[in-house]
Amino acid sequence: MSITEFLNLGRQPIANNFIKNGEKELFFNLGASFNDETNLVSLSNFVDKNKLFHDQYAYSSSMSITMKKHFKQIAEIIKKFNPSKILEIGSNDGAFLFNFSPKKAIAVEPCGNFSNLLKKAGYISYTRFWDLNLVNEILSKYGKMDIIYAANCMCHIPEIEESLLAVKNLLNDNGILIFEDPSLEEMIKRGSYDQIYDEHAHIFSILSLNKLLNNNNLEIRKIEKLSVHGGSNRIYATLNKNNFLKKDNSVDKFIKNEELNGLNKLNTFIEFSNKIKKSKIDLISLLDSIKDKNIIGYGATSKSVVVYNYCKIKDNYINYVVDTTPSKQNKLIPGVHIPIIKYTKIKNNINYAFLGAWNYEKEILKKEQDFIKRGGRFITHVPYVRII
Ligand code: TYD
Numbered sequence: 001m002s003i004t005e006f007l008n009l010g011r012q013p014i015a016n017n018f019i020k021n022g023e024k025e026l027f028f029n030l031g032a033s034f035n036d037e038t039n040l041v042s043l044s045n046f047v048d049k050n051k052l053f054h055d056q057y058a059y060s061s062s063m064s065i066t067m068k069k070h071f072k073q074i075a076e077i078i079k080k081f082n083p084s085k086i087l088e089i090g091s092n093d094g095a096f097l098f099n100f101s102p103k104k105a106i107a108v109e110p111c112g113n114f115s116n117l118l119k120k121a122g123y124i125s126y127t128r129f130w131d132l133n134l135v136n137e138i139l140s141k142y143g144k145m146d147i148i149y150a151a152n153c154m155c156h157i158p159e160i161e162e163s164l165l166a167v168k169n170l171l172n173d174n175g176i177l178i179f180e181d182p183s184l185e186e187m188i189k190r191g192s193y194d195q196i197y198d199e200h201a202h203i204f205s206i207l208s209l210n211k212l213l214n215n216n217n218l219e220i221r222k223i224e225k226l227s228v229h230g231g232s233n234r235i236y237a238t239l240n241k242n243n244f245l246k247k248d249n250s251v252d253k254f255i256k257n258e259e260l261n262g263l264n265k266l267n268t269f270i271e272f273s274n275k276i277k278k279s280k281i282d283l284i285s286l287l288d289s290i291k292d293k294n295i296i297g298y299g300a301t302s303k304s305v306v307v308y309n310y311c312k313i314k315d316n317y318i319n320y321v322v323d324t325t326p327s328k329q330n331k332l333i334p335g336v337h338i339p340i341i342k343y344t345k346i347k348n349n350i351n352y353a354f355l356g357a358w359n360y361e362k363e364i365l366k367k368e369q370d371f372i373k374r375g376g377r378f379i380t381h382v383p384y385v386r387i388i
Helices: 065-080 112-120 132-142 160-170 184-190 206-214 250-260 266-289 302-311 358-367 369-373
Strands: 003-013 027-035 041-043 086-089 105-108 124-126 145-151 171-182 219-226 232-238 295-298 321-323 340-342 352-355 377-380
Touching: 003 266, 003 302, 027 266, 065 145, 065 171, 065 358, 105 132, 112 124, 124 132, 132 160, 145 160, 160 171, 160 206, 171 184, 184 266, 206 219, 206 232, 206 250, 219 250, 266 302, 352 358, 358 369, 358 377
Parallel strands: 086 105, 086 145, 105 124, 145 171, 295 321, 295 352, 321 340, 352 377
Antiparallel strands: 003 027, 027 041, 171 232, 219 232
């Protein structure tokens, strides 16, 4: 087995740590590595989880209409399975779990600000990280679960083997694990290197998940492609081959496709890395060519924090970043310290907006027709650097 770093994004701050002027920051070296045995792509160095997920955690799912709709839809699918007990790993602000009665649903959420929200709403909510000790406690109190659901959370857990073992121990024989995370295939296709940041301990391919799940007697039954978070996969896995959820042909299709796209070969990732180095040069030269114009950032995403820091884009290029999330407003972009202000309509003197929230491109372009009509333009680096 060999693990090779294929991309180094340099010195980076904690991406979701939007700071006030003068506040101290923690920096680390951000790199991504490929394991040729498990085919898993992971960060070269994991950041202490207590530094990432805490009582001031900024990202709130319910801030986005798209995500609220998304969780309602998957909740409707799950209701058809008629579960009597459901547990969510990483419940955030309850955007998913609030679709179920507190009598049926248990939350696990290490960020106290969110976990307390669920408690207040009458849910059993563990303000804890997902691990074997926690599962033993839940098992002895509530027994096994019919559905274990996790959205954008399994990829956050460095100890992925332990977390899948914990799932296996808590899942009913006829239960279903349903989880969704950003797709490695989409990241490679879109050149969206900003999916690589401190919270994303791994970027999963189906090839790697298949191996990891099989090691814990879990079998993938079905896979769905999702448009959220810049292209994700939703995996349905079960313990028991006789589970009512039968294996459908999506599984083999995904596996064949990923093999065709070389997601089991180091060379694919080295080529990706070369593309990213070019993306950095292209973005800086584009910004240089319009340096005399007024440019803002649109969406203080964690992803954009990676881009700003990797490309060393500061307030010499970007006047300020607008964002709808109250907890990010009047703070600074980590590392490069561009001010974040409350989103209001894009001001008349602004010529360009760098699309930090490129994963909401459609929603944003629709909303900003006035800006576009008066000649305003968006800039993106996905799938390549360009003015939209
Ligand atoms: P998200 O896409 O979840 O990014 P990440 O996972 O990289 O942090 O976050 C979207 C951010 O963009 C969030 O802070 C809200 C902001 N946003 C706006 O300010 N305006 C918008 O119209 C949209 C869609 C998002």
